[in-house]
Amino acid sequence: MKIKSLIISTILMATSCNLTAKDIQLPEPARKGGMPLMEAINNRHSTREFSEATLTEQQLSDMLWAACGYNRPDKRTVATALNRQEMSAYIVTPEAIYKYEPKENKLIFINDGDHRNVFAMQDFAKKAPLNVALVADMAKQDKEVFAGMTVGAMSNNIYLWCASEGLNTVVRASFDQEGMKKALKLNENEQVLLVQTVGK
Numbered sequence: 022m023k024i025k026s027l028i029i030s031t032i033l034m035a036t037s038c039n040l041t042a043k044d045i046q047l048p049e050p051a052r053k054g055g056m057p058l059m060e061a062i063n064n065r066h067s068t069r070e071f072s073e074a075t076l077t078e079q080q081l082s083d084m085l086w087a088a089c090g091y092n093r094p095d096k097r098t099v100a101t102a103l104n105r106q107e108m109s110a111y112i113v114t115p116e117a118i119y120k121y122e123p124k125e126n127k128l129i130f131i132n133d134g135d136h137r138n139v140f141a142m143q144d145f146a147k148k149a150p151l152n153v154a155l156v157a158d159m160a161k162q163d164k165e166v167f168a169g170m171t172v173g174a175m176s177n178n179i180y181l182w183c184a185s186e187g188l189n190t191v192v193r194a195s196f197d198q199e200g201m202k203k204a205l206k207l208n209e210n211e212q213v214l215l216v217q218t219v220g221k
């Protein structure tokens with residue numbers, strides 16, 4: 022009996038190791054520094070040219086924290102109607118898709134492979150090494166317009182952070198909604214509202 026339970030727990034451990042093997046623990050977000058706010062607002066703009074260069078893990082952590090991290094124990098960097106916190110962010114790289122887990126500051130592995138074709142209708146976005154999908158869970162929020170406002174605030178925080186870091190970005194509503202839902206493995210209540218391309 023003891024041997025049997027040992028085998029079962031070994032299998033369970035191996036399975037859970039496999040499931041989490043591709044998750045990424047990000048460094049702590051900086052939460053300070055950067056360009057003065059008024060300068061960042063002055064520099065905010067859209068760019069549609071991206072090189073192959075990728076962001077560092079520190080930059081990913083800072084950007085995702087700015088988009089929807091916790092800046093207080095239970096509240097976020099962006100406002101949400103009725104504090105429903107219906108939003109989430111996914112990152113799409115040429116190799117894989119991850120969901121940002123803001124409490125633990127982790128990237129949770131979602132899917133393998135290059136899904137940029139469904140994330141982009143425009144050529145520059147198909148080639149860019151990083152897209153951020155801004156998602157709302159409509160099971161948590163009453164009105165789509167409220168979710169849209171929250172996602173708009175997430176996008177603007179990414180714009181301002183990019184301005185401060187000297188990075189290029191553009192937010193996009195042009196993408197394949199159904200294709201993205203599949204690629205991100207969303208449930209029926211979750212919707213991609215915007216996708217933001219970020220890079221150098």
Ligand SMILES: Cc1cc2nc3c(=O)[nH]c(=O)nc-3n(C[C@H](O)[C@H](O)[C@H](O)COP(=O)(O)O)c2cc1C
Nearest residue numbers: 065066067068069143176191192193194195196215
């Ligand atoms: C909701 C929304 C959807 C957008 N969708 C796209 C898009 O699909 N493709 C694109 O190239 N730009 C898109 N943009 C970016 C706008 O074209 C851009 O913000 C506008 O031209 C003004 O330029 P600026 O951001 O440099 O001020 C979108 C912007 C918003 C707010």
